[in-house]
Amino acid sequence: MSTLFSTISCISSITQLLVVYLRYGGAGLLELQDKLRIERKKHKLTQKQVADLLDITESGYGFYEQGKRKPPYEHLQTLAARFDVTIDYLLGTSTIPHMNKEQSDSLRTIEDVRNDLANDRILDVDGTHFTPEAKEEALRQMDLLIKLRKLEK
Known part of the structure; x- marks a missing residue:
């Protein structure tokens, strides 16, 4: 049945x-x-x-x-x-x-990317490390984005 x-x-x-x-x-x-x-x-x-x-x-x-x-x-x-x-x-x-599993495992939050950048685990588009000024600006922008996203929730 x-x-x-x-x-x-x-x-x-x-x-x-x-x-x-x-x-x-x-x-x-x-x-x-x-x-x-x-x-x-x-x-x-x-x-x-x-x-x-x-x-x-x-x-x-x-x-x-x-x-x-x-x-x-x-x-x-x-x-x-x-x-x-x-x-x-x-x-x-x-x-x-x-x-698929590979796609799912590759997903990361903006906070993960921000932390990788802060710890020099991300390279610039030309394959070199970010200059201190570029790194600082990118981190500032990411922090702003993170704050905005948290405010939306």
């Missing part, structure tokens, strides 16, 4: 995906709300479970799936991690849902 339910559930998800695909003329044109709904159902989660994961109300998450509200970046990070997809995929800037 459980195999039957899982087959029906899979067919239902595939049918929904096909409907959305036909509605928008291609998988690359799926809207964020459609991808959220498809990924949630693919992972057999309720809207309530996803809302709890994000620490918001069920109706708040429902608004994301209805396209009435856009999730903040922190929620996109959580959703992408839970659904094992990239944020770019959710936002439609990439049609590739998953990053």
Whole structure:
């Protein structure tokens, strides 16, 4: 019986995906709300479970799936991690849902890059070490960017 339910559930998800695909003329044109709904159902989660994961109300998450509200970046990070997809995929800037291990391992935060620069582990575009003045200016710019990003959150 459980195999039957899982087959029906899979067919239902595939049918929904096909409907959305036909509605928008291609998988690359799926809207964020459609991808959220498809990924949630693919992972057999309720809207309530996803809302709890994000620490918001069920109706708040429902608004994301209805396209009435856009999730903040922190929620996109959580959703992408839970659904094992990239944020770019959710936002439609990439049609590739998953990053390979090598790509994932190469991701670094601006703070990581800033620390590498401060410790002379990054070279200038010509392959030489930054001059003290250039290094100081780059660090100042990165510190400003880090502060601005933290204020946005």
